[in-house]
Amino acid sequence: MKTFWMSPAGQLSVGLVLVAAVFVxxxxxxxxxxxxxxxxxxxxxxxxxxxxxxxxDTLDIMSGIGDERxxxxxxxxxxxxxxxxxxVLPIWWLVTIAKGDPTRCSRSAARSSAPPSSSPWPCxxxxxxxxxxxxxxxxxxxxxxxxxxxxxxxxxxxxxxxxGAELQRYVRASPQRGLQLALA
Amino acid sequence: xxxxxxTVRNDVRLLRTARDLSQGxxxxxxxxxxxxxxxxxxxxxxPSLPLAFGLARFFETTVEQxxxxxxxxxxT
Numbered sequence: 724m725k726t727f728w729m730s731p732a733g734q735l736s737v738g739l740v741l742v743a744a745v746f747v748x749x750x751x752x753x754x755x756x757x758x759x760x761x762x763x764x765x766x767x768x769x770x771x772x773x774x775x776x777x778x779x780d781t782l783d784i785m786s787g788i789g790d791e792r793x794x795x796x797x798x799x800x801x802x803x804x805x806x807x808x809x810x811v812l813p814i815w816w817l818v819t820i821a822k823g824d825p826t827r828c829s830r831s832a833a834r835s836s837a838p839p840s841s842s843p844w845p846c847x848x849x850x851x852x853x854x855x856x857x858x859x860x861x862x863x864x865x866x867x868x869x870x871x872x873x874x875x876x877x878x879x880x881x882x883x884x885x886x887g888a889e890l891q892r893y894v895r896a897s898p899q900r901g902l903q904l905a906l907a
Numbered sequence: 908x909x910x911x912x913x914t915v916r917n918d919v920r921l922l923r924t925a926r927d928l929s930q931g932x933x934x935x936x937x938x939x940x941x942x943x944x945x946x947x948x949x950x951x952x953x954p955s956l957p958l959a960f961g962l963a964r965f966f967e968t969t970v971e972q973x974x975x976x977x978x979x980x981x982x983t
Binding site for chain 1: 938939940942943946952954955958
């Protein structure tokens, strides 16, 4: 039985929800400009499949809806993609472990050369060194910011405020990176 | 006992052209795409049983008269 969700209109509806989700995810991170670009890319792909499936057999198969032959080829393609990903993901994971992921280096790990015991992800020496130098740079910016305070009043309009903002961005980088990886 | 590779030939193109039908018209009558009819006729795709019975019903014949198993026997 052909349901609405397995029809071109249903696929278009789900795709538009995905477009909105992409934009909202970026907008929540105060990055609406990039969200618009990402949503436009997804929308373009969606419209290409929706209108092109009548003209192109390949796009018809990519849509995953159609007659029995299209569904069979789509299933084969998905199985092939899954097989490829089952090789790519472990290899990518092993390469990341070997290189060390700088986003996994916490600031406490950056202070000491020993890897964090709580995190299963190793922190490579290079990544830890980079993280330590970044923490030093941020601390120096904070000290400069503290020096702006005179007689109980602080100059918040100074150029050093960007260091404070940069620190906030640095602190927020880890969950933001997680969201980006999840969306990827 | 022999090992054999089973290939299936069909007379869909013959039956279709005898009725002066286009691939698109036959595809519309059976609810599949024109590419699927073309793939069946050229032997690149073996239809499912429901579609095979649909073809037989459309041409008012039996599945066995449209699809012919062709076994190439390899002596062991």
